[in-house]
Amino acid sequence: MPDQAATSKPQPKRKPPSSGNRRNPHTHKAVIKAALELLKTVHYPALTIESIAAAAGVGKATVYRWWPSKGALVAEAISSTLTVEDPPDTDDLRADLIAAAEISIRNYAYPSSGVLITALAADLAEDPELLQSFVSTFVQPRRALVRKLLQRAIDEGVIAPDVDPDLIMDMWAGAVMYRRALNHTPIGNTFAEELVEVFLSGAPAHKLGKSP
Amino acid sequence: MPDQAATSKPQPKRKPPSSGNRRNPHTHKAVIKAALELLKTVHYPALTIESIAAAAGVGKATVYRWWPSKGALVAEAISSTLTVEDPPDTDDLRADLIAAAEISIRNYAYPSSGVLITALAADLAEDPELLQSFVSTFVQPRRALVRKLLQRAIDEGVIAPDVDPDLIMDMWAGAVMYRRALNHTPIGNTFAEELVEVFLSGAPAHKLGKSP
Amino acid sequence: MPDQAATSKPQPKRKPPSSGNRRNPHTHKAVIKAALELLKTVHYPALTIESIAAAAGVGKATVYRWWPSKGALVAEAISSTLTVEDPPDTDDLRADLIAAAEISIRNYAYPSSGVLITALAADLAEDPELLQSFVSTFVQPRRALVRKLLQRAIDEGVIAPDVDPDLIMDMWAGAVMYRRALNHTPIGNTFAEELVEVFLSGAPAHKLGKSP
Amino acid sequence: MPDQAATSKPQPKRKPPSSGNRRNPHTHKAVIKAALELLKTVHYPALTIESIAAAAGVGKATVYRWWPSKGALVAEAISSTLTVEDPPDTDDLRADLIAAAEISIRNYAYPSSGVLITALAADLAEDPELLQSFVSTFVQPRRALVRKLLQRAIDEGVIAPDVDPDLIMDMWAGAVMYRRALNHTPIGNTFAEELVEVFLSGAPAHKLGKSP
DNA sequence: TACTAACCGAGACGGTACGTCATGTCTTTAG
């Protein structure tokens, strides 16, 4: 995640673009938008900074001024697209878990390309700081909410107490990622349910309000 | 280049006879080996065909003659390196499952780079045929064996009967992949055990020989 | 061919040449100079664009940006080297003609390689436009001056009136080229004189101030 | 010029020297023919040995076995195509000279490409021996005959006695070459006449049977 | 009739250069 973006985002309220020589937010948005647009057509390894600049009607140097690499740009683009969704908190714990898993699916099954995050992660692997920044911006906020939910499930005895909630999240997200990247098994409507079911299969049925 | 010819003629046994107009297996192996060697130093996106050819002491055209792309080459290199391991089949089903999970870990946590398969998959995404070929060469044989084992666990009631064995494998492999690619959470010695435990947590303890 | 340079440099206000960067004349000169330097060592067919770029300390792409082909580059290089020489205009017509023939010789016997123009022409043969441009840049200006002189000789009755001055020039230049390319007969100091003599041999001696 | 060709041509009649298998003349002809055929389509610099071999249905190595280079092959191909024509020897010396010039034109204006000999010469320039061999095979025999004719013209006083016949031939051939290579001036039916006329223009008209 | 050269087609091989493309930096011009 580009530091510049991070540090300049909190700052904009102060002054609208008025003065001549400050950073132009339109330019910034145009670049992000162009990148997302191009990713509908082209897969990540084939996406070039030149094409992004051209599509945004922006000089190449401008892109390099604000983002250190293609990975940083795309990382920001993805982060800006997906909103953090609160998993629901209802009486029906099982339904809540399924909803949470569905959020995972939406996140990692994102756009038509599907392998995007995977490819991005592979590219970011050499720049651990940037990867970490992407993870903490994009991944962590989502996980925090789900972790809470899973903790509730553990507290209520629906999930065994010695299971690490983070491991469950890794398995959910990982399964989606894996299917997208390698399996190409279609991820159907019931996939979230299946993911959840696996963890509940051994638990006493009556605790989940599951009909026998 | 006539120089080489001139200087290599006096050299009688320098190279293995390199069979005539058929493919030279030495060359083939040298390329694969060079690729694997370079991947210890360089991550996949930065690996170039030129460097492979140079490291193998081979003409670039020779590489292109036998592999259509970097992805295809690396796919073969990986496949050739890892041997299919039979998961054990003992009385201790739980131990067997852990051993199987450990195989998954070894496969997807492969070489130092770690993200290799992920990156490869991202690159292969545009060439579904090649991806399919990689999957069926590399992934499927390993899965077949594990699937059998999981089926046994289901049959014996250790895993709930409505769980899809393939889903479990996706989750195992996915969790490893995910941690490697995004989390960078270290994968410890007990990770396999944790992976297995999750699925058994609800099962009656006595069936697994697990001490209460 | 230097169309780009020639036509775009004088262009002051024609197009909003868009803002930004202009061609670097140092680079341009370095390439031309490197090409000429290399041609002292290497004959034209063996001259490579890569070696020119390397010798000029310039990127290959830069060469291709400004010249469409090796032929175009060398054509410009040659053109830029040779200056158009005014043939003299004295009372001694015979001496003037010899001087003009010597200019032809110098032009077509140019650098050590000698066959350069021949080779270039052969290479340019497939790109008639470029050849034409080379001819009109390099060849025509020189011919115009000589043609005038020959016309004077015809007017004065030294050369028969039904002879085409252009044919004479073709024969002069051709003879030089032919000897360079095929004969390898040395072209001595008296060659210009011989060339001229041939056309005057039948003319009345007294008109040329030639001793009988 | 390939020595092999020279030494093996006299070989067919008697007995193919020694044991086993000898050179296949069909192959040899097929290569020459393929080269000439390709030269109708492709200009000399773009002609490749691979394409010749392929077009001749012959292995690349076979071509290299008999000719050391593309230049050698094409030199032989050209030589084999053009037959040495005896210039006529009639009472009409002027007509004879024109006929001789026409032979020069035919030789150097050869095939559709036209610049072929020029290009070949440029390529052969680095291999003087080969060039010499081409010249003595292709050029010299033709010149010998014309030289005789020119000598007759000199002896009869039609051409000035101090003119070098070789120079005249150089000018004839050179003019044709020059027009082909650089000028692209069409060479019309009267060109031979013009070439000859130039040398005769100053001569007494009655000696040439030319009407005043 | 079988042996033994050689020639021959095919094409793999280590290479060089091609001409194109994208990289990331730098400079120039405009607003």
Added chain:
DNA sequence: CTAAAGACATGACGTACCGTCTCGGTTAGTA
């Protein structure tokens, strides 16, 4: 002072030929 335009050195791309080599299959003439 930012931003557009884009020149630049760099270096990998994937292709085409180079000239050398080995293979396996003819195809002669001995033998």
